[in-house]
Amino acid sequence: MNPYNERRTALRKTPRRWLVTGAAGFIGSNLVSALLELDQHVLGLDNFVTGHRHNLDAIRLGAGGRAANFEFVEADICDLDACRRACEGIDFVLHQAALGSVPWSVADPLESNRTNVDGFLNMLVAARDAGVKRMVYASSSAVYGDDPAESKVEAQTGRLLSPYAASKAIDECYGQAFYCTYGFESIGLRYFNVFGPRQDPNGAYAAVIPRWIAELLEGKACTIYGDGLTSRDFCLVDNVVQANILSALAPKAALTPGVFNVAVGERTTLNGLYGAIRSSLAKTTPEVGTLEPLYEGFRLGDIRHSLADISAAKASLGYSPTTDLQADLDSVIGWYIADYESRPHRPHPPLPSGRRGE
Ligand SMILES: NC(=O)c1ccc[n+]([C@@H]2O[C@H](COP(=O)([O-])OP(=O)(O)OC[C@H]3O[C@@H](n4cnc5c(N)ncnc54)[C@H](O)[C@@H]3O)[C@@H](O)[C@H]2O)c1
Incomplete structure (x- = not known):
């Protein structure tokens, strides 16, 4: 059995409680649907700044009888108390909420920082204090900036070309620092x-x-x-779902370096x-x-050109995308x-x- 199937079988046997931030967005809503399909209990959080209520309706409709396992809270990750309440009793956090637009970050770097860095830090603190087992978070290929490498490898990045890229790079630093300082586990996924x-x-x-x-x-x-x-490097969202679930359950060795490219590895x-x-x-x-x-x-x-080297995710997580x-x-x-x-x-x-x- 491949690692993804193994993990899914294990989850079906022992359902966990997941918090998905950005649940009304594109990737977050796909994560929620996939988790419900695995009989997991999911709390979604979103403030609808770019997400849509119709995505929540689609989640519930698609989940059928399992929709009862889905709860939703309208909240802002910039509100630490709201993050703390959301993390109560949660096993894994899949943190997707962010302002994903580069032009937005260029026009308003303070707002980009508030959501993508302050909000991220709130989630780390809340998850750590609530005893969450691990937080998997959305980073971005934007952290490669002007790195000239044809195929991007995690250890080599270039100059950051936007406030958005800077915010994701800072998130990765905080993820690492929380592991080294408090032993709090997190894995960042650089989506292409x-x-x-x-x-x-x-x-x-x-x-x-x-x-x-x-x-x-x-x-x-x-x-x-x-x-x-x-x-x-165009990547079907199912592969992103796979990388998130694998990361949540990956062995501790994956925590160093703790960031992985998520793509297909094809130009x-x-x-x-x-x-x-x-x-x-x-x-x-x-x-x-x-x-x-x-x-x-x-x-x-x-x-x-933007192409990912996905060998680290394959080796450490057992990631195996559609190609x-x-x-x-x-x-x-x-x-x-x-x-x-x-x-x-x-x-x-x-x-x-x-x-x-x-
Ligand atoms: N889609 C991609 O190709 C891609 C590539 C690289 C990185 N990412 C990252 O993946 C994550 C998800 O992206 P997406 O494409 O699903 O974007 P999206 O805009 O559809 O989803 C983001 C969600 O976060 C919510 N959100 C934003 N700020 C919030 C706040 N302060 N409090 C609560 N909720 C908030 C939005 O309402 C939205 O529902 C983001 O972190 C993004 O930066 C996406």
């Missing part, structure tokens, strides 16, 4: 470009996927900035991503099959289409085959 159900089309990451899907369904040509050879160019999205959509909407992208100049500040982007997109395309169609002002139906929108 995550996609999947409940991804906010206006969200900070991989928004290119919902945006291109919407444009293709509208019969418009998608814009690729640059030559299309810019690449990213996908924007041209490749466009082709994969188009062929996924063409299965139900054949008209999109002939739409070609438009190319515009490179955007200032765009990183050329077929086309299959992963095919598995979630229905959700993206339904989400697009549910939006209020859908501009117009697909254009006839071969025509390009503006």
Whole structure:
């Protein structure tokens, strides 16, 4: 049995109590659903600054009879007392709540720091004092900054290029310091470009996927900035869920160094991503099959390549992600289409085959 299946079997036998912060967001809501599916007891916490109540409804609907194992508290992680109350009786914290937008952090570094650093520290203190066994938290590939390495390894990072990146790097420092000072266990996961159900089309990451899907369904040509050879490591949210559960239950050896890349470890160019999205959509909407992208100049500040080395997560956590982007997109395309169609002002139906929108 692979490590993930082993862990899941163990959890089903002995259910635990989990706190998921950012539970109304994209990744947090997927974590809650996966835990409920494993018969776990979950408390979700969110202040809805970027999360949505409809994600909580989707959690409950999807959980069926297990929805009774889900509780939710509307609270702000900047409120230490609220964090303390939420941590009471909790075995594991999966801390996802943060302001994830780089431009937001550039415009308002104090607010970014308040949530991503002060709020993070509140969670560490509250979890430590409540006797939580371990906190797994969302870090980001942003901590690599301008590191020139083709494939990012955890021990080598570059200069931090935004207040957001700085906030995540500081979180990692605090995680480490709490282990060395108080013996409090935490593991930071550096997510790369995550996609999947409940991804906010206006969200900070991989928004290119919902945006291109919407444009293709509208019969418009998608814009690729640059030559299309810019690449990213696109990662299905199920892999992020897997990394969180494995990290919570990993042996203590994983606590040093305590941070891991979470990605697929495969390079996908924007041209490749466009082709994969188009062929996924063409299965139900054949008209999109002939739409070609438009190319515009490179955007200032765009990183050329972002690829993760995931060997540490594989070795220390037993992480084993899905690696077929086309299959992963095919598995979630229905959700993206339904989400697009549910939006209020859908501009117009697909254009006839071969025509390009503006
Ligand atoms: N999605 C990605 O590709 C990606 C990549 C790297 C890192 N991350 C990190 O993963 C985590 C989850 O990201 P996501 O994509 O699900 O974003 P998201 O915006 O969908 O989720 C974040 C959630 O945190 C909540 N939140 C924010 N501030 C809060 C506060 N002060 N108190 C309580 N709740 C608060 C928001 O309302 C939201 O529901 C974040 O920490 C983000 O920085 C995400």
